[in-house]
Amino acid sequence: xxxxxxxxxxxxxxxxxxxxxxxxxxxxxxxxxxxxxxxxxxxxxxxxxxxxxxxxxxxxxxxxxxxxxxxxxxxxxxxxxxxxxxxxxxxxxxxxxxxxxxxxxxxxxxxxxxxxxxxxxxxxxxxxxxxxxxxxxxxxxxxx
Amino acid sequence: xxxxxxxxxxxxxxxxxxxxxxxxxxxxxxxxxxxxxxxxxxxxxxxxxxxxxxxxxxxxxxxxxxxxxxxxxxxxxxxxxxxxxxxxxxxxxxxxxxxxxxxxxxxxxxxxxxxxxxxxxxxxxxxxxxxxxxxxxxxxxxxxxxxxxxxxxxxxxxxxxxxxxxxxxxxxxxxxxxxxxxxxxxxxxxxxxxxxxxxxxxxxxxxxxxxxxxxxxxxxxxxxxxxxxxxxxxxxxxxxxxxxxxxxxxxxxxxxxxxxxxxxxxxxxxxxxxxxxxxxxxxxxxxxxxxxxx
Ligand SMILES: C[S@@+](CC[C@H](N)C(=O)[O-])C[C@H]1O[C@@H](n2cnc3c(N)ncnc32)[C@H](O)[C@@H]1O
Numbered sequence: 416x417x418x419x420x421x422x423x424x425x426x427x428x429x430x431x432x433x434x435x436x437x438x439x440x441x442x443x444x445x446x447x448x449x450x451x452x453x454x455x456x457x458x459x460x461x462x463x464x465x466x467x468x469x470x471x472x473x474x475x476x477x478x479x480x481x482x483x484x485x486x487x488x489x490x491x492x493x494x495x496x497x498x499x500x501x502x503x504x505x506x507x508x509x510x511x512x513x514x515x516x517x518x519x520x521x522x523x524x525x526x527x528x529x530x531x532x533x534x535x536x537x538x539x540x541x542x543x544x545x546x547x548x549x550x551x552x553x554x555x556x557x558x559x
Numbered sequence: 560x561x562x563x564x565x566x567x568x569x570x571x572x573x574x575x576x577x578x579x580x581x582x583x584x585x586x587x588x589x590x591x592x593x594x595x596x597x598x599x600x601x602x603x604x605x606x607x608x609x610x611x612x613x614x615x616x617x618x619x620x621x622x623x624x625x626x627x628x629x630x631x632x633x634x635x636x637x638x639x640x641x642x643x644x645x646x647x648x649x650x651x652x653x654x655x656x657x658x659x660x661x662x663x664x665x666x667x668x669x670x671x672x673x674x675x676x677x678x679x680x681x682x683x684x685x686x687x688x689x690x691x692x693x694x695x696x697x698x699x700x701x702x703x704x705x706x707x708x709x710x711x712x713x714x715x716x717x718x719x720x721x722x723x724x725x726x727x728x729x730x731x732x733x734x735x736x737x738x739x740x741x742x743x744x745x746x747x748x749x750x751x752x753x754x755x756x757x758x759x760x761x762x763x764x765x766x767x768x769x770x771x772x773x774x775x776x777x778x779x780x781x782x783x784x785x786x787x788x789x790x791x792x793x794x795x796x797x798x799x800x801x802x803x804x805x806x807x808x809x810x811x812x813x814x815x816x817x818x819x820x821x822x823x824x825x826x827x828x829x830x831x832x833x834x835x836x837x838x839x840x841x842x843x844x845x846x847x848x849x850x851x852x853x
Binding site: 452454457458459460475550 | 628630686
């Protein structure tokens with residue numbers, strides 16, 4: 416939680432009413448209601464990956480809470496969004512600290528990027544990458 | 560069409576019913592209020608020049624003028640979810656409230672699970688049960704994409720789901736799918752009475768377990784996307800000793816009452832169920848029963 420506050424300026428109040436648990440290489444976020452005593456496959460949504468040295472926010476979590484970020488967040492233009500969604504890296508001059516950043520397009524959070532020395536590396540997992548020729552919106556059409 | 564002939568006497572305006580089956584289904588999406596709100600979403604679509612129409616019974620459902628609405632960036636990012644209009648009726652009738660404890664007994668791929676979750680504003684809990692291992696990933700990824708944090712996934716055979724008392728239970732069983740004919744015509748030729756009767760046993764057991772898993776006074780919704788009374792009223796009629804049938808009527812959506820008899824007497828209560836025919840609302844076909852546990 417501390418990371419969300421220090422890195423993105425998201426207050427811990429944003430997570431009130433939710434519960435967290437550690438399972439495998441992930442922290443999961445779920446409702447705080449008590450669950451019946453059952454054998455669960457999964458509870459809630461993946462929130463952070465604990466694999467790396469620095470815990471990494473998941474795409475799902477950023478899409479839900481990243482909109483409240485006051486720093487280390489960037490809104491891309493359509494061309495840049497295309498590159499990001501395809502899972503590729505791009506050079507980008509922006510007011511960001513090195514490390515994980517919230518990446519959005521027209522105010523809609525797309526996911527997590529890794530920013531370092533002028534380069535934005537898309538952290539979208541393979542299954543959530545999207546090639547622009549697959550996107551229906553007019554703004555993503557046109558040649559690249 | 561030979562398999563629809565058996566419904567000639569129960570479907571009003573039978574000719575346009577048959578004719579409607581040949582028309583493709585309008586593409587529809589549900590606005591996911593866990594990630595956006597209606598005004599914001601409509602503004603986005605308008606700015607992009609996407610064409611859509613409202614439906615009169617559900618403010619969160621849009622008919623959208625696109626071949627593949629699933630490829631809209633708003634869908635990919637979970638602001639919208641592609642879902643057949645009439646299938647949105649189950650959760651609306653279930654009417655889950657924030658903070659309640661809800662079971663979705665046959666959940667994958669989770670269209671109704673996530674709709675329930677959004678109606679509960681991510682508060683309380685939804686247990687989404689799906690025994691088919693290969694269908695869990697679609698259920699999981701829809702919950703992740705749509706941000707349904709109050710959902711927990713289990714993998715029991717619904718007939719053997721462990722004892723508990725939920726406030727509301729949705730029993731959206733496997734069925735012969737005749738109501739999906741506008742999407743996939745082959746469901747009609749594949750239908751046989753034998754198939755309906757074969758699947759009826761499973762449906763009865765699932766509904767019976769669903770009723771047992773509901774607290775007294777709680778709500779059970781039973782739904783299918785088929786016309787066959789064998790899979791609908793005949794199934795509901797087997798739990799009448801344990802439930803009251805509440806009349807389903809959704810303002811803005813035309814329906815026919817449930818059948819009180821077909822090959823046998825089902826009981827007058829069954830009239831409270833709702834049959835949705837494709838030509839009446841320009842949707843797929845559907846059946847919904849709302850039951851209150853005694
Ligand atoms: C009509 S689909 C459910 C659709 C889902 N409610 C939705 O809205 O996305 C029926 C589901 O029941 C599952 N099913 C099959 N046998 C079952 C059983 N014995 N117990 C529980 N679910 C079962 C199927 O695998 C299938 O995913």
